[in-house]
Amino acid sequence: MSDVQELQVVLDEGAREAGVPGAAVGVLHRGRESVFTTGVSSVDTGLPVDAGTLFMIGSTSKTFAAAALLSLVEDGVLDLDKPVVEYLPGLELADPVARKTVTVRHLLTHSAGFLGDVDLDTGWGDDALARAVGQFGDLPQIFPPGEVFSYCNAGFQLAGRVAEVVSGSAFEDLVRTRLLEPLGMTESYYLPWEVLTRRHAVGHFVTDGEASVAHTVGLTRADSASGGLWSTVADQLKWARFFLAGESAGEPPLSAETRDLMRTPQRKAALRFEEVGLSWLHTTHGAARLVRHGGNVSNLQLSEFVTLPEEDFAVTVLTNSAGGAALGRNVVDWCLEHLVGVPPVESLPPLSSPSLAEYTGRYETGQLAFEVTDRDGALWAQMVADVEDFPSPPPFEAVFVADDAIAPAADTRAASARFLRDERGRVTSVEFGGRTAKRRATVTG
Secondary structure, eight states: OOOGGGHHHHHHHHHHHHTOSEEEEEEEETTEEEEEEEEBSOTTTOOBOOTTOBEEOGGGHHHHHHHHHHHHHHHTSOOTTSBGGGTOTTOOOSSHHHHHHOBHHHHHTTOSOBOOOOOOOOOSSTTHHHHHHTTGGGSOBOSOTTSOOOOOHHHHHHHHHHHHHHHTSOHHHHHIIIIITTTTOTTEESSHHHHTTSOBOOOEEEETTEEEEOOSOSSOGGGHHHHOOEEOHHHHHHHHHHHHHOOOSSSOSSOHHHHHHHHSOOEEOOTTOOEEOSSOEEEEETTEEEEEEEEEETTTEEEEEEEEGGGTEEEEEEESBTTHHHHHHHHHHHHIIIIIOOOOOOOOOOOOOOOGGGTOEEEEETTEEEEEEEETTEEEEEEEEOOTTOOOOOOEEEEEEETTEEEETTOOSSOOEEEEEOTTSOEEEEEETTEEEEEEEOOOO
16 A cells, blocks of 8 residues: 555645646545645646635535535425425426425435436525525426436436425525534535635636636535535545444434445446435445445536545546546556556447447537547547536547446546437437436437
């Protein structure tokens, strides 16, 4: 095994290569904590990142939302399997069947079926979440409730609103009093006016190797439950300690049974994930099964939060540019191999290509699409984001590594997309980035 202190070099060099202005990493292994930082919180100020720098953790916030809801379940005032409409009688959804049947469990397992990637700016008042949910009648119902997993930010917004109504508190106050304060997470906040007076990172655009500050937060208050928490690497390690070992500064906010329930797989997920618990996501790394989350706030601040419970191991990576995706993967992989002893994942051999015409087309889910084209007999794929100031990643040549599953030709260690067929054997949808997208049209390369 390597000395954990070697991670500092990995972080420094990785941040430079990935174009990440600043990052913080926390490692918890068998009770021992280590914290590493690199770079600056803002290229404008040059202020170094330290263990107390606040970053946006993005969708790892969903694990806090789920835990807050489970605390209400423990109180006996919320039932995961009752229709949401019983708690929100005024709820409007586009599909009347979904309105009657969608449950909190559907919301926490990304299986409610309505459009998940939405951008609803309803201001920063205490009514922001209520006003956003008031527009959910406009969200198309893509799948019947419970049919498929498709990553759903909107579902967690609705879950957050249920928590508000059941508890009688603003969502952010509920999380603070039920979770943050008992766990001693005194440097975690939702609201910009709480963050601005403290040391915090800002997001960056990186163009031609030059980083510049993005003068935007990247989300609104309606996104609090789905991705709005700011936190430090030290506080994220407290979250890891609680979920791995039940450690808490005060009265534990959840029982051991509930913590286990949150991690326990509830259903099959969509690639790049394999199963989902109540918010927590499961992936494999060779023979190891990881329980994890992570976040991406408008490609400005990206994070990872990965645990291997049987090894009492967790690593969290907080970054302030889009390059944080690559940096986070590299840090996690290094820690698993050099600290835990999990062998690196080997590349999968490419399979002979089937008829490419079966797969080519545009697969859509809201403002995200997956385009698959035939370029002179080679399969090419690209995720397309029809979102302002959110650049689409470049297309990549893909190869098949399993039945109906593809990976980038340049890195075949894991499938990145999986095509799904109907009862007649026709390719009708694809899983990518945790989303399930329906085939819409043919795209020529």
